[in-house]
Structures are given as structure tokens and as C-alpha cells.
Amino acid sequence: MDFPIFHIDFIGNRMLIAVDAILHVIINHAFAVGALPVVALLELSGIRRKDARWDKLAYRLLKIIFIITTTLGALTGVGIWFSASLVNPAAIGSLIRVFFWGWFVEWIVFVSEVSLIMAYFLSWQTAGRSPEAKLMHLRLGIFLAVFSWITMAIIVAILGFMMDPGNWVTERTLMSGLFNPMYLPQLAFRTTLAMVMGGMTMICLIYLFTRHDLAFRTMVLRVISNWSGAWMLGLIVASIWYYQVIPNHMLANIPVAVTTQEYVSWNGRLKLLLIVGLFYVGRVLWLSVKRPGQVHGAKYLVSVLLLFAMLGQFERVREFIRKPFIIGNYMYANGIRVADYPLLQRDGILQHATYAGIREVTADNQISAGREVFEQTCTRCHTVNGVNSIRGQLKKMYGGKPWKSEVIAAYIENMHRARYFMPPFPGNKAELDALAIYLASLQKRAAAFNGAQINGIPMPDKISAATVYGTLPNLSITNGEHE
Known part of the structure; x- marks a missing residue:
């Protein structure tokens, strides 16, 4: 109760965070975590086959990833910090106290990730001057992919903690908070999902970039389809594992979460649609593995859109089912500790x-x-x-x-x-x-x-801050600060 209230009535606080966070997660999973390994895989294939077309294609894909992740990805990531701090400062303050060193490491990894993607992208044109330089450049891409995953791995620990703190409630240690019951299953689910999303998203771009070389497209699709198909099998296993560790009271909230807080009968049909959606993506991948180059590009695009929609719905449900808590068994959604x-x-x-x-x-x-x-x-x-x-x-x-x-x-x-x-x-x-x-x-x-509030007085409609300050007794403004 030590913070002023921030509120935007037309959109609401939770929707403000949801729009920004879901966009950031889609960019992070599909382009940073999932797509960067594909770029490194294509570069490796070009080195092994001694075919410059693979290298050129990998560079064109990386250019798109670089632009999206360093603009929209970075802005929405910072936006999560701003919106969460405004909407529920007590919750974000508690998380920082628990995970200070975890976030400290994550910030170092993130800065390293930004440096690596700049170095990887900007050095691409000069890396092909010698085989040794090209191999060194490939290692740079592998390090970039690993650092992108580590960033997600640390944040997933905090997301899992917010759902179920586990032994932290009694032990109050960083390690008990990091390795909460939800951590490893959720990390496995997000990792496999990101790899499938990244692979399918890159396939859509590959269709665009290889429209004049169908034979080359077939070779590339065979490699990326096998990669994405293997991760799809892992996604099925990880989904089952993750579902099994969700506490029973959260499972009871799922019918409400997926139906906008209404107890209606079409929840079962929605889950069926999600299963059918995953089956559709799996079938497209299977056909792509069996007959690369013969699957219509529109099917890949539909698969990507389905994966984006599923991830958005997953984030929405994950946020909702932990209620009434924002930090499980420690702090309620209203920002008040139990x-x-x-x-x-x-x-x-x-x-x-x-x-x-x-x-x-x-x-x-x-x-x-x-x-x-x-x-x-x-x-x-x-x-x-x-x-x-x-x-x-x-x-x-x-x-x-x-x-x-x-x-x-x-x-x-x-x-x-x-x-x-x-x-x-x-x-x-x-x-x-x-x-x-x-x-x-x-x-x-x-x-x-x-x-909005100023010294405990709510900001009225169409009244300036100066007017409100003028109503306060013995209050002066000096260098933007009130005394």
C-alpha cells in the first residue's frame, strides 16, 4: 500500500500489460529463441555443402530477425517493465527482491545477446573471406542462439514462481525460488514451442525468398522441416508434462479463463479446436518432411498464425489461472500480501x-x-x-x-x-x-x-496538475519536485 495507483479506465491495467507482453513473447519465441538456431543451421549447411546460396539465404533471414528483435522486441520488453511497475509495483518489487541476482545475470546475458546479434549480423559480409573466419562466425551464431535461450530460461523461472513458489514459501532462498515446481516443465514447453514457431516462421520467409529457385527451396525445406518436426515431437511430450504439474485449483480455473470469465459449455469445444490446431501444424510438418517443396505455402502461413494464436491464448490462460494470486500463496492479484x-x-x-x-x-x-x-x-x-x-x-x-x-x-x-x-x-x-x-x-x-494521484488527491478530469498543486496548502514546486 506504499505506492500511488495508476489506472487507465478505457483499456484497463491488465489489458495494457497483456497486449504488450503477448506481442513481446511472440517476437521472443518465434524470432529470437526459435529462429536464430535455424539461421545458424542454414549457415552450417552452406559451409558443409560449399554452396553460397545457403549463406545468402541465412543472411537475408537474419536481417529480418535483427530488425524485428532490436526494434519491436526491445521496445515491448522495456514496455513490460514500465507497465508492470505502474500497474502492480508491489508485485514487481517483491519479485526483484527475490530474484535480484537472477535478474542481474539475465541483464548481463541480455546485453551480451544484443552485442552478439550486432556482431553476428554486421560481420557476416566479411566472414566469408576464409574458411577459418567463416567457422568463427558460425560459432558466434551458435553462442547468440544459446544466449537468447538463456535469457528466456531465467525469465521462465520467474513466471513459474509466480504460479507456484513451491518451497520458497518456507525456505525463502533464491535457489528454491528459481527451481520451483513449474520451472522445468514450462521451460521444456516454451523451448520446444519456440523451436517449432521459429522453424515454421522461417519456412514462410524461405518460400518468399526462394520463389525463383524451386530446387534449392526443396533442399532447404527438407532440412528445416526435419528440424521443426523433431521439435514438434518434443512439444507434444513437454505439453503433457507441463499440464500434469499444474496445481488442481489452477486447472479448475481453466474453464473460466478460456471463456472470458464465464462458465459456458463451449470450453470443451475450444480445447478441441486447440488440439485440432496442433494436429494441423503437425500434419503440415509431416507432409513437409515426406514431400518437401510440395506443400502449398499458404499451409505454412496458416500454421504460423495458429501457433501465434495458441501462444497468445496460452499466455492469457497462464496469467489467469494463477488467480486469485499474482505470486502464488504470497500476494493477491490486487497487490496485497496474504x-x-x-x-x-x-x-x-x-x-x-x-x-x-x-x-x-x-x-x-x-x-x-x-x-x-x-x-x-x-x-x-x-x-x-x-x-x-x-x-x-x-x-x-x-x-x-x-x-x-x-x-x-x-x-x-x-x-x-x-x-x-x-x-x-x-x-x-x-x-x-x-x-x-x-x-x-x-x-x-x-x-x-x-x-493518477498527487499527494493523495486524485487527479480530476480536465484539471491541470498546477491547479491541483494550487489546492494543496503550504506546497511549493521547486525544480519539478514538491516540498
């Missing part, structure tokens, strides 16, 4: 929220206090009028009937028992009633909701 709940439910959340504009609920400020409680406890997942809006949820519950605050309060008090993915309400009874009164008022009054 251990802090008894204190907050006794004293009230407003008493301990450093940047709250209201400290106590009274008969005269119930709506304003309720809005403050909503901001502190609900806005990391919900908006008022935007994506996953609380008004939309209440409309579904009530239809056209009047919204009654006492019914809403009773529902909020017990909702975590019916819907496991919702954290328990963290405040006291007065704050619960105030929150319910505020939510009931939204049926008739749904003003725009801003989350």
Missing part, C-alpha cells in the same frame, strides 16, 4: 494506503470513500466503463433491476468462495459498505475514472 490481510481487515485498507485521499469512512463521504476503496482494491483488474468493467459485470447480474448496495456488499464479502479467482475483500466492514454504495451509484452516475 500476510497483511488480517491487519487491513481489522483497521481498514484506507488507514494503511499511503496515497489514499480519504482515511476514514463517514456518513457524509461514503460514495467518495467507496471510490477510493475501489481504486485501491479493484482497479488492477477492473475498470469502471472500459475493458472488464465493473458496470458491465453488475449489468449482467442485475439486468434492468435497481442495484442494491446491501446485496452488492453481501456478494463482495463472499464472492471468493464461489469464484476462486477473485481475492477476498481486504478492507473492514465500513469500507465494504462504502464500496457497495459507490458501485450501486454507478447505475445512474458513471463519471470517468482517473487513477
Whole structure:
């Protein structure tokens, strides 16, 4: 409760992170982790066959990878840090404390990875002057591929920790956090998936770059199809392994996660579609192994799009099923530690929220206090009028009937028992009633909701920061800082 609230009501905090993170993961898996080994494989094939066409093709593929990873990949990676720090600073702060040395190593590896891809790309044209220089250049590409994988391997440990910390809850050591129960299965799943995605994505580009040399295309497709097909078999095994280690309470959340938090019957059909999608990708690879060059390029493109969609859905489900926690059994999705709940439910959340504009609920400020409680406890997942809006949820519950605050309060008090993915309400009874009164008022009054705060005072609509500063007593601005 030591941080101000950041909130964008039209898109919502979780959607802000989701859009950026999913785009980054697709780029990372398909182009950095999955495609770089393919480039090195093509370069190796060119050296062995003494055929410059392989080398030229590998260089053209690397140019695309270099541009995408150093622009969109880098920007979205930094964007994850910015958005996560804004939306849930308590969670990212806790993760940094646990994994400081892990992230320290990851940053060194990442800087090395950037240096390696620049050296690998920029030295390509001069590396062919001698066989020894070419072999040295190939080793550079192999090191680049390994470093890209190590970067992912460290981050996957943190993602697994957020789902199930395992023994860290009692041991509180870096190693127990890194080697959590979800780590190795998820790493195996992501590694094999990335290799398949990278191979299939490169095949699509190979079709584009070899349209005037069909015989050469067939040779290249045979090599890449065999590579991707082998990883596809590993992906099937890794998927089963990963699914088996997911805790039962998370498995119970999957039907909700894949249906946008609604208990509907088409969950089974969606899982069937995902299985059919993987079967389609596997069949395309099998045909490509058996008859390279004879599979229509559109089938590879459809396979790549299916893999991208599956990875996006996987990320969405993975993020959802760990709820009500953002760090399993340690911190709820609202950014409040499990251990802090008894204190907050006794004293009230407003008493301990450093940047709250209201400290106590009274008969005269119930709506304003309720809005403050909503901001502190609900806005990391919900908006008022935007994506996953609380008004939309209440409309579904009530239809056209009047919204009654006492019914809403009773529902909020017990909702975590019916819907496991919702954290328990963290405040006291007065704050619960105030929150319910505020939510009931939204049926008739749904003003725009801003989350920016200055010294505990929410930023009003269409009012400048200078105006807000002017309303604060004994406050001056010096060099951009207030005293």
C-alpha cells in the first residue's frame, strides 16, 4: 500500500500489460529463441555443402530477425517493465527482491545477446573471406542462439514462481525460488514451442525468398522441416508434462479463463479446436518432411498464425489461472500480501494506503470513500466503463433491476468462495459498505475514472496538475519536485 495507483479506465491495467507482453513473447519465441538456431543451421549447411546460396539465404533471414528483435522486441520488453511497475509495483518489487541476482545475470546475458546479434549480423559480409573466419562466425551464431535461450530460461523461472513458489514459501532462498515446481516443465514447453514457431516462421520467409529457385527451396525445406518436426515431437511430450504439474485449483480455473470469465459449455469445444490446431501444424510438418517443396505455402502461413494464436491464448490462460494470486500463496492479484490481510481487515485498507485521499469512512463521504476503496482494491483488474468493467459485470447480474448496495456488499464479502479467482475483500466492514454504495451509484452516475494521484488527491478530469498543486496548502514546486 506504499505506492500511488495508476489506472487507465478505457483499456484497463491488465489489458495494457497483456497486449504488450503477448506481442513481446511472440517476437521472443518465434524470432529470437526459435529462429536464430535455424539461421545458424542454414549457415552450417552452406559451409558443409560449399554452396553460397545457403549463406545468402541465412543472411537475408537474419536481417529480418535483427530488425524485428532490436526494434519491436526491445521496445515491448522495456514496455513490460514500465507497465508492470505502474500497474502492480508491489508485485514487481517483491519479485526483484527475490530474484535480484537472477535478474542481474539475465541483464548481463541480455546485453551480451544484443552485442552478439550486432556482431553476428554486421560481420557476416566479411566472414566469408576464409574458411577459418567463416567457422568463427558460425560459432558466434551458435553462442547468440544459446544466449537468447538463456535469457528466456531465467525469465521462465520467474513466471513459474509466480504460479507456484513451491518451497520458497518456507525456505525463502533464491535457489528454491528459481527451481520451483513449474520451472522445468514450462521451460521444456516454451523451448520446444519456440523451436517449432521459429522453424515454421522461417519456412514462410524461405518460400518468399526462394520463389525463383524451386530446387534449392526443396533442399532447404527438407532440412528445416526435419528440424521443426523433431521439435514438434518434443512439444507434444513437454505439453503433457507441463499440464500434469499444474496445481488442481489452477486447472479448475481453466474453464473460466478460456471463456472470458464465464462458465459456458463451449470450453470443451475450444480445447478441441486447440488440439485440432496442433494436429494441423503437425500434419503440415509431416507432409513437409515426406514431400518437401510440395506443400502449398499458404499451409505454412496458416500454421504460423495458429501457433501465434495458441501462444497468445496460452499466455492469457497462464496469467489467469494463477488467480486469485499474482505470486502464488504470497500476494493477491490486487497487490496485497496474504500476510497483511488480517491487519487491513481489522483497521481498514484506507488507514494503511499511503496515497489514499480519504482515511476514514463517514456518513457524509461514503460514495467518495467507496471510490477510493475501489481504486485501491479493484482497479488492477477492473475498470469502471472500459475493458472488464465493473458496470458491465453488475449489468449482467442485475439486468434492468435497481442495484442494491446491501446485496452488492453481501456478494463482495463472499464472492471468493464461489469464484476462486477473485481475492477476498481486504478492507473492514465500513469500507465494504462504502464500496457497495459507490458501485450501486454507478447505475445512474458513471463519471470517468482517473487513477493518477498527487499527494493523495486524485487527479480530476480536465484539471491541470498546477491547479491541483494550487489546492494543496503550504506546497511549493521547486525544480519539478514538491516540498
